[in-house]
Amino acid sequence: MEPFQTFTGLVCPLDRSNVDTDQIIPKQFLKRVERKGFGECLFYNWRFDQDGNKKADFVLNQPKYAGTSILVAGENFGCGSSREHAPWALQDYGFKTIIAPGFADIFFNNCQKNGILAIRLDKEKVEELIEAATEKTLRLTVNLEKQTIEGGGFHFTFDSDPYQKELFIKGLDEIAVTMMHEDEISAFEKKRAKEA
Amino acid sequence: MRPRTIIEKIWDNHLIHREKGKPDLLYIDLHLVHEVTSPQAFEGLRMNHRKVRRPDLTFATVDHNVPTTRNRETKDPISKVQIRTLEKNCKDFGIELADIYRPTQGIVHVIGPELGLTQPGKTIVCGDSHTSTHGAFGAIAFGIGTSEVEHVLATQTLWQKRPKTMQIKVNGRLGLGVAAKDLILAIIAKYGIAVGTGYIVEYTGEAIRSLSMEERMTICNMSIEAGARAGLISPDQTTIDYIRGRRFAPAGEAFEKAAEKWLALATDEGAAYDRTIEIDAGEIEPQVTWGTNPSMGGSVSGSVPDPDSFATEEKRQAVKKALAYMDLTPGTAIRDIPIDVVFIGSCTNSRISDLRQAAKVAQGKHVREGVRALVVPGSQQIKKQAEKEGLDKVFTDAGFEWRESGCSMCLAMNDDIVPAGKRCASTSNRNFEGRQGTGSRTHLVSPAMAAAAAIHGHFVDVREIEKVH
Numbered sequence: 001m002e003p004f005q006t007f008t009g010l011v012c013p014l015d016r017s018n019v020d021t022d023q024i025i026p027k028q029f030l031k032r033v034e035r036k037g038f039g040e041c042l043f044y045n046w047r048f049d050q051d052g053n054k055k056a057d058f059v060l061n062q063p064k065y066a067g068t069s070i071l072v073a074g075e076n077f078g079c080g081s082s083r084e085h086a087p088w089a090l091q092d093y094g095f096k097t098i099i100a101p102g103f104a105d106i107f108f109n110n111c112q113k114n115g116i117l118a119i120r121l122d123k124e125k126v127e128e129l130i131e132a133a134t135e136k137t138l139r140l141t142v143n144l145e146k147q148t149i150e151g152g153g154f155h156f157t158f159d160s161d162p163y164q165k166e167l168f169i170k171g172l173d174e175i176a177v178t179m180m181h182e183d184e185i186s187a188f189e190k191k192r193a194k195e196a
Numbered sequence: 197m198r199p200r201t202i203i204e205k206i207w208d209n210h211l212i213h214r215e216k217g218k219p220d221l222l223y224i225d226l227h228l229v230h231e232v233t234s235p236q237a238f239e240g241l242r243m244n245h246r247k248v249r250r251p252d253l254t255f256a257t258v259d260h261n262v263p264t265t266r267n268r269e270t271k272d273p274i275s276k277v278q279i280r281t282l283e284k285n286c287k288d289f290g291i292e293l294a295d296i297y298r299p300t301q302g303i304v305h306v307i308g309p310e311l312g313l314t315q316p317g318k319t320i321v322c323g324d325s326h327t328s329t330h331g332a333f334g335a336i337a338f339g340i341g342t343s344e345v346e347h348v349l350a351t352q353t354l355w356q357k358r359p360k361t362m363q364i365k366v367n368g369r370l371g372l373g374v375a376a377k378d379l380i381l382a383i384i385a386k387y388g389i390a391v392g393t394g395y396i397v398e399y400t401g402e403a404i405r406s407l408s409m410e411e412r413m414t415i416c417n418m419s420i421e422a423g424a425r426a427g428l429i430s431p432d433q434t435t436i437d438y439i440r441g442r443r444f445a446p447a448g449e450a451f452e453k454a455a456e457k458w459l460a461l462a463t464d465e466g467a468a469y470d471r472t473i474e475i476d477a478g479e480i481e482p483q484v485t486w487g488t489n490p491s492m493g494g495s496v497s498g499s500v501p502d503p504d505s506f507a508t509e510e511k512r513q514a515v516k517k518a519l520a521y522m523d524l525t526p527g528t529a530i531r532d533i534p535i536d537v538v539f540i541g542s543c544t545n546s547r548i549s550d551l552r553q554a555a556k557v558a559q560g561k562h563v564r565e566g567v568r569a570l571v572v573p574g575s576q577q578i579k580k581q582a583e584k585e586g587l588d589k590v591f592t593d594a595g596f597e598w599r600e601s602g603c604s605m606c607l608a609m610n611d612d613i614v615p616a617g618k619r620c621a622s623t624s625n626r627n628f629e630g631r632q633g634t635g636s637r638t639h640l641v642s643p644a645m646a647a648a649a650a651i652h653g654h655f656v657d658v659r660e661i662e663k664v665h
């Protein structure tokens with residue numbers, strides 16, 4: 001995982017609630033055995049018509065959002081299937097941060113594991129951001145260390161879990177962190193075996 | 197000791213490491229693996245020269261994209277790669293695999309309980325959100341992403357934030373002809389798809405106690421559709437009786453000892469939950485969803501709602517969008533909605549009792565002309581049992597297709613697809629846009645309701661069909 005401290009990016013508004021992972025990446029693309037290359041399938045059914053042509057009215061297809069890296073969306077983002085292909089697709093497309101009033105639990109975790117910063121922000125603030133990003137070009141700077149979002153006249157702070165924050169900032173591989181607890185895991189297994 | 201919920205007891209039993217400001221490190225007792233969410237996890241292990249720590253606590257099957265046709269030939273080359281990849285991974289890392297030609301093959305959440313792998317008090321994970329199914333046995337079972345799959349393979353542990361606890365207490369009894377599926381759909385319709393977010397739910401109350409294990413699985417299966425991380429039911433004699441004699445269950449004296457421990461896991465009298473919801477089972481009628489998430493539904497006796505009748509602008513918009521996708525007009529009676537396809541299957545409703553209920557409705561009748569109806573047993577064992585009872589004959593005589601086991605039309609990753617614009621009565625758990633195929637329209641129902649829809653070509657209240665009484 002790459003260390004994540006602060007970065008500035010272009011905001012893309014997705015004014016929908018309950019966006020499920022089937023929409024983020026439809027299941028016909030889940031058959032690959034690699035992690036890369038899912039970006040082209042992101043929001044496939046919203047981005048492309050049945051003949052594979054781009055639908056002009058979908059936000060990601062609008063030229064003003066080319067190169068976007070911050071997605072701002074409605075409530076309960078990422079609900080439904082636990083597929084990690086959803087964060088992989090978002091990441092492969094170029095998103096580094098997703099801001100929403102709330103996320104589905106598994107999706108939120110999956111983002112964290114892949115170095116996508118999922119930020120919960122009050123609904124009113126999210127609505128303000130969506131409105132601003134729809135009307136004009138909005139660039140925001142996300143600072144994880146200070147837990148702030150700034151730009152376009154906005155200045156918001158956000159909550160972050162201290163443990164996740166540390167992993168993010170240092171770019172730590174969670175399995176390696178866990179393996180430092182090997183003694184405790186073995187002791188647990190021994191105790192278990194004895195009880196059985 | 198203060199009274200504890202079963203959720204707290206299991207959690208505490210698996211705690212390896214706790215530190216302020218961090219999630220807990222939990223031990224995982226059972227890791228179920230399937231072809232779709234595992235390849236990248238094994239790839240990660242190889243890249244980092246890591247092993248599977250406990251292959252003996254890991255069990256794999258192929259279910260999501262396998263064909264359900266007799267010859268089980270996969271035409272799609274990419275599916276083939278995914279299946280071959282799992283075979284190779286299981287071989288390389290020493291994991292037992294219920295491959296497509298084995299009598300143990302089936303949907304991961306169906307075979308876990310069937311083989312006795314699923315037991316009370318366990319922590320169970322799988323790279324699939326409907327892992328919550330296993331909670332029916334009084335286990336903490338939840339879906340994980342592929343990174344977590346890799347983490348569990350490598351360490352047999354997971355970092356987990358202690359969730360809040362919720363009790364959903366179902367008083368009274370379900371009426372005749374009302375299924376467990378109707379109960380969980382009604383709960384989600386009433387409280388919404390995010391009510392459980394951040395919680396593990398325990399289902400309690402008389403109505404839950406009176407359910408069979410298979411019905412309990414249907415309830416816990418759909419906990420995730422209410423947003424919950426997991427759902428469970430305290431073990432009782434019904435649980436013990438189900439597990440006895442299964443392949444991976446303890447045997448003889450060890451079983452009696454285990455059973456005693458399992459029963460002691462049940463939530464203590466007076467234990468506190470962070471939130472409690474109570475509902476009355478007697479009020480629940482057979483359900484049909486009309487929208488594009490599982491909360492958008494109601495009674496079969498009702499009609500398609502008017503978007504303007506919803507309280508918030510957001511809801512109104514969402515309902516409008518859903519009705520446009522579903523091609524439904526407000527005010528249409530649910531019974532008048534015509535059906536093109538019927539799917540009886542999935543980890544929600546593909547067990548033997550589900551098939552029996554559907555067969556009871558189908559017996560001696562015929563699928564309405566123009567309707568395609570599929571019955572896909574959840575596992576090879578169920579298929580065999582059903583054939584022993586002659587259910588396959590009932591179905592095929594009535595014009596249903598009788599298939600091999602797998603996820604099939606629940607998510608349409610194989611060739612079992614609902615064509616665009618067609619309307620399906622499905623016993624699965626998700627009615628999202630495109631779930632059963634691009635442009636497909638899904639109505640979630642119980643097995644009996646699905647069979648009845650197949651025969652009549654539109655929804656009917658199963659309580660009005662003589663056979664059910």
Ligand code: SF4
Binds near residue numbers: 542603
């Ligand atoms: S049957 Fe459907 S919900 Fe269940 S595991 Fe398979 S795809 Fe998932």
